[in-house]
Amino acid sequence: MNRATATAHSNIALAKYWGKADRELNLPAVPSLSMTLDAMSTTTTVVFDDAFESDVVVLNGHEALGSARQRVCAVLDRVRQLAGRRQYASVSSSNNFPTAAGLASSASGFAALALAARAAAGLPDDPHAASSMARQASASAARSVFGGYVALDLGAHSARKVVGALHFPLSLVVAVTREGAKETGSTDGMEHTRATSPYYASWVASAPPICDQVEQAIVSRDLERLGPLVEHSALLMHASMLGANPAITYFSPASIAAIEAVKKLRQAGTLAYFTMDAGPHVKVICTPADTTRVAATLRSTPGVLRTIECKLGPDATVTREGGVES
Numbered sequence: 300m301n302r303a304t305a306t307a308h309s310n311i312a313l314a315k316y317w318g319k320a321d322r323e324l325n326l327p328a329v330p331s332l333s334m335t336l337d338a339m340s341t342t343t344t345v346v347f348d349d350a351f352e353s354d355v356v357v358l359n360g361h362e363a364l365g366s367a368r369q370r371v372c373a374v375l376d377r378v379r380q381l382a383g384r385r386q387y388a389s390v391s392s393s394n395n396f397p398t399a400a401g402l403a404s405s406a407s408g409f410a411a412l413a414l415a416a417r418a419a420a421g422l423p424d425d426p427h428a429a430s431s432m433a434r435q436a437s438a439s440a441a442r443s444v445f446g447g448y449v450a451l452d453l454g455a456h457s458a459r460k461v462v463g464a465l466h467f468p469l470s471l472v473v474a475v476t477r478e479g480a481k482e483t484g485s486t487d488g489m490e491h492t493r494a495t496s497p498y499y500a501s502w503v504a505s506a507p508p509i510c511d512q513v514e515q516a517i518v519s520r521d522l523e524r525l526g527p528l529v530e531h532s533a534l535l536m537h538a539s540m541l542g543a544n545p546a547i548t549y550f551s552p553a554s555i556a557a558i559e560a561v562k563k564l565r566q567a568g569t570l571a572y573f574t575m576d577a578g579p580h581v582k583v584i585c586t587p588a589d590t591t592r593v594a595a596t597l598r599s600t601p602g603v604l605r606t607i608e609c610k611l612g613p614d615a616t617v618t619r620e621g622g623v624e625s
């Protein structure tokens with residue numbers, strides 16, 4: 300087949316990844332563990348054709364150029380090499396949520412691309428191979444190949460499903476605090492943190508035991524144990540960035556206000572816990588029964604523009620294949 304479409308869902312790390320052990324292979328310096336989200340997805344179609352004279356990449360209706368195109372072409376080059384093909388490809392990809400605002404569009408994007416490109420080139424359906432390929436473009440993308448709770452272990456080339464969505468059905472509410480692109484991309488931010496932050500080494504040393512405990516709390520379905528670990532992981536990651544010189548700060552006044560709102564919810568007896576990534580949005584985990592209340596509280600917080608309510612999402616899938624065998 301020379302055409303395939305795949306859908307992958309975004310993910311939010313509960314135990315964070317920040318820093319690379321190997322930049323060439325794009326292997327993380329710390330293990331991470333995430334939940335895949337049902338409400339945020341990317342759908343990507345890849346077509347290989349003899350008639351194409353170059354790779355054409357269209358993201359959300361606009362042709363991608365420069366480094367955004369280059370990152371996609373690097374995945375296509377790997378697929379061509381593995382499949383022994385020379386044809387150029389057209390790639391068309393769309394997200395159902397804002398791109399590059401710290402909402403992990405690269406995670407679902409590169410997971411969908413790896414799956415669609417492999418299927419379009421006739422490579423075998425192998426989620427771990429697709430996860431490894433996605434990881435080389437964006438390490439968090441390795442995790443978006445699988446649904447439920449997913450780990451990317453230290454030194455691993457592909458992600459591992461920890462447990463499925465039904466094992467521990469939590470919700471996650473995103474408090475969107477800004478529309479539009481983030482200032483510092485994750486790769487540059489990680490490299491700057493590694494090179495200049497005196498706290499980077501302690502972050503790398505403290506992350507593995509936290510990730511282990513996050514996994515245990517999920518396996519034992521214990522939100523009261525999980526929540527504090529999730530907040531600790533996020534704040535240790537941000538502390539390593541604050542120690543960089545100059546500092547990397549993703550917090551906005553609205554982020555701080557949302558964090559305070561979560562603490563107040565907790566004081567009033569609601570099990571809600573926050574996390575934050577490379578952007579000013581605050582993501583809050585809670586039980587499905589508390590989702591509406593948590594979302595309403597966040598929406599009434601100054602600076603929160605809107606909320607996105609998510610449940611756990613499924614495995615990435617190839618949804619459509621077609622075209623001629625070549």
Ligand code: PMV
Nearest residue numbers: 312316437438439485576577
């Ligand atoms: O995979 P990248 O390069 O987009 O980095 C992701 C980094 C964080 O989102 C901040 C943390 C994580 O583990 O997803």
